[in-house]
Amino acid sequence: MYMVTLQGTQEQFECKKGEPILRAGLRAGFGLPYECSVGGCGTCKFDVLEGQVEMLWPEAPGLSDRDKRKGRMLACQAVPLEDCIIKMRLDKECIPPVLPVNRSVGLIERYKITHDIEAFRFKSEGPAIFKAGQYALLTSPKIEGARAYSMSNLSNDEGIWEFQIRNVPEGLMTRHLFDQINIGDKLELDGPYGVAFFKNTGRDVVCVAGGSGLAPMVSIAKAFSEDPACKEHTLHFLYGARTPSDVCGEDMLQELAGFGDRIFYHAIVSNPETLTQDEWDGPVGLVHTHIYDVLDGNLQEYEYYFAGPPKMATAIDTLLLEKYDVASSQLHYDRFF
Amino acid sequence: MTLVDLVEVCTLSEVPDGEGIKITIEGLPALAVYRVGEEVFVSDDLCTHGDASLSEGELDIEDYVIECPFHQGGFDIRTGSVAGAPCTRPIRVYEAWIKNGLVYIKKQDL
Numbered sequence: 001m002y003m004v005t006l007q008g009t010q011e012q013f014e015c016k017k018g019e020p021i022l023r024a025g026l027r028a029g030f031g032l033p034y035e036c037s038v039g040g041c042g043t044c045k046f047d048v049l050e051g052q053v054e055m056l057w058p059e060a061p062g063l064s065d066r067d068k069r070k071g072r073m074l075a076c077q078a079v080p081l082e083d084c085i086i087k088m089r090l091d092k093e094c095i096p097p098v099l100p101v102n103r104s105v106g107l108i109e110r111y112k113i114t115h116d117i118e119a120f121r122f123k124s125e126g127p128a129i130f131k132a133g134q135y136a137l138l139t140s141p142k143i144e145g146a147r148a149y150s151m152s153n154l155s156n157d158e159g160i161w162e163f164q165i166r167n168v169p170e171g172l173m174t175r176h177l178f179d180q181i182n183i184g185d186k187l188e189l190d191g192p193y194g195v196a197f198f199k200n201t202g203r204d205v206v207c208v209a210g211g212s213g214l215a216p217m218v219s220i221a222k223a224f225s226e227d228p229a230c231k232e233h234t235l236h237f238l239y240g241a242r243t244p245s246d247v248c249g250e251d252m253l254q255e256l257a258g259f260g261d262r263i264f265y266h267a268i269v270s271n272p273e274t275l276t277q278d279e280w281d282g283p284v285g286l287v288h289t290h291i292y293d294v295l296d297g298n299l300q301e302y303e304y305y306f307a308g309p310p311k312m313a314t315a316i317d318t319l320l321l322e323k324y325d326v327a328s329s330q331l332h333y334d335r336f337f
Numbered sequence: 338m339t340l341v342d343l344v345e346v347c348t349l350s351e352v353p354d355g356e357g358i359k360i361t362i363e364g365l366p367a368l369a370v371y372r373v374g375e376e377v378f379v380s381d382d383l384c385t386h387g388d389a390s391l392s393e394g395e396l397d398i399e400d401y402v403i404e405c406p407f408h409q410g411g412f413d414i415r416t417g418s419v420a421g422a423p424c425t426r427p428i429r430v431y432e433a434w435i436k437n438g439l440v441y442i443k444k445q446d447l
Contacts, residue, residue, distance in 0.1 A: 033408055035423070042422025045409045064411065064421040066402065072409065089407060091387075314425055321426070335423070 002080040006030070007049055007087045015080050020056065021046075022075035023100065023190065031095035032088060036062075037076045037137065037193050038148050041335040044075035044088075051084025057145065094195055098129050102190040105161060107183055114248045116167045117212060119152070120177060122189065124159040132198040132223035133216045133305060135334065136161060136191030140176055146190065147173040148336065150216035150307065152252075154223060161189060166212035196305060196332040198223045203303040203330070204233050206295065208287055208316055209249065210240040210308025218252050220305050225256035225263060234262045236294050240287025240312060242271050244280045266294050288315040292324075299324040305332045343434060343441035346370055346379060350438065357403060359392035368431070370440060371414050373398045377440050378414040379433045385426040386410050 004021055005012045013028035015021055022044050025032040034044040039060030045067060056077045063074060075088065105122035112118050130136075130151055137146035153162040168174050181187070198220040205224055209217040217237065224235045235258075241247040247267045253259050268283045268290050283290055287308075295302060299320065306316050313333050320326040347360050352372040359382050360368045367382035369392040380403070382390050389407035396403050402411045402420045410424030417430035431442040 040422075042410065043408050062422045066397065066400065066411065066421060067409065091407075318426060335425075 002051075003083045004080060005083075005085045006090070007085055009090075018079055020076050021053070021078045021080065021086065025075065026094075026096050026100055026193070029096065029099060031090045031092050032075055033091040033094050034076060034193075035195065035334045036148065036336045038146060038336065039074055039077050042067075042074070043335075045072050046075050046078075046086050046088035047072055048078075049085040049087055052081040053078050053084055053086075054081055096193075097131050097197070098134075098192050100191050100193055102188060104186050105159075105189040106186050107181055108160075109183070113164055113214075115245055117164055117214070117248060118167065118178070120163045120165055122161045122163075122187065124161065124189065126159055127155075127157040128153075128159050128161050129155050130192035130197075131155070131194075132219040133307075133332070134192035134194040134197050135216065136163075136189050137193065138173065139188040139190070140173070140181075142180075143172050143176055147171075148193070150194070150213075150219070151192070152215035152218045154219060154226070162215075164212060164215040164218070194334045196307070196334045198305065200224075200227055200229050201303050201330075202229075202233075203301060205230075205235040206238070206291065206302045206304045207235065208238045208240070208291065208304070208306040208308070208312075210287055210312040211246075213306070213308030213312075214239065214249050216307045217305060218249060221253055221256060221263060225258050231258075231262075234264065236264050236266065238266045238268060238287050238290060238294060240268050240270060240308065242269070244269055264294075266290065286315065287312060288319050291316070291319065300326050300330075302326075303330050303332070307333060310336070342444050343436075344444055346433070346440045346442055348438055349377065349435055349440055352377065352440070355396055355398050357392040357394065357396055359390055368442075369403070370433075371396055371403060373401065375435075377433045377435060379431040379440070379442050380412065380414060380417060381429045384410065384424065385428055386424045391428070 002015050004015050015024035035041040042062030103124050105124045108123045109121040135148045135150040139146045149163040152164050207217040224230045239249045250265045253265050268287045357369045357371040369380050369382040371378045384405045387407045389405050391403050394404045394406040401415050403414050404411045408423050411421030412428045413420050417427045434441045
């Protein structure tokens with residue numbers, strides 16, 4: 001166990017041997033700035049002032065060459081080798097609403113959602129406590145590093161953690177989940193993490209999902225449906241699919257109280273060249289280009305949540321901030337890039 | 338370019354070499370003015386990623402990069418392009434002119 005001290009405040013937290021500084025800090029309840037927690041976004045950069053610290057993944061894309069030259073590290077990849085003092089500016093927005101805990105979970109069920117997305121349900125000993133839209137880090141002793149997956153269900157006492165995972169040929173963890181693990185097999189689940197979780201702000205809500213960004217948006221729609229304070233508000237759910245066979249999520253929303261009345265689903269297909277009208281007669285194009293058409297009135301009046309491929313997230317971000325002048329505090333997403 | 342087309346921002350001497358300062362002009366977004374030797378550069382002061390003032394960041398004079406003090410993201414002060422994560426959207430930059438020891442930006446850029 002090593003002691004990590006934050007320069008300036010002199011606040012301290014303990015870090016287990018081999019544990020990334022980010023996770024140890026969040027577990028202790030400190031608002032260490034972060035988004036992806038897997039080396040991609042670059043939000044958790046810090047300077048080491050004293051003590052030896054090692055990067056688990058030195059080539060992580062979140063660090064620029066300039067950062068490396070200056071000896072900077074990413075807290076999500078940095079493990080102390082002795083007591084250390086670091087310089088990092090805390091962010092109260094990142095104080096965890098639920099302290100993340102590492103636990104063992106067992107696979108209890110899996111089923112197909114589309115031709116390449118499957119639901120995986122795991123069960124933990126204790127309750128599964130998290131905010132809608134958050135994610136957990138899954139690790140297996142057979143695979144190096146952790147992978148982040150968002151929960152598609154809601155907090156529950158039964159200890160159920162449900163994920164919707166896209167079967168991509170190149171993903172090591174994906175291959176492990178799809179090809180190697182069986183019902184009853186165990187994995188390590190650390191969480192919850194993520195800052196783009198649902199908060200009722202008294203505004204109408206927009207959820208935009210693409211690909212396997214479906215899970216956290218479904219979780220947010222469920223939380224919205226169950227929240228009595230949201231009864232007078234609407235939620236528009238946009239799903240961007242490549243082809244008609246990738247369209248999904250509507251059946252999950254149909255089960256929710258308020259569907260068709262205050263919860264609305266819109267699927268948009270991005271690859272119309274290959275389509276005939278029989279295959280798809282709904283809207284086509286990139287999902288962000290349909291946000292304006294779907295919403296009523298002033299786009300500045302909504303709270304936006306989105307999850308999906310980096311290009312989609314950047315396009316939505318740029319559109320809403322620059323074209324429609326929406327306040328950045330009303331946009332919520334965790335960048336996995 | 339005549340003075341009519343320009344807006345006075347500050348004096349060159351008030352910008353320390355190798356640093357940035359924040360300038361507030363009524364009716365305009367807050368500006369950050371940077372100096373590298375005898376060259377000046379002007380951008381919006383508010384980072385495009387978080388709620389941070391770029392003029393309080395560290396200026397890397399060798400690469401003309403301003404680092405945001407919040408998450409150490411970076412922007413090229415010559416072009417506004419992103420020079421480091423977590424920033425993803427470029428910062429707005431203004432063409433800057435020095436005349437008689439005063440720093441100006443073009444009105445048409447505003």
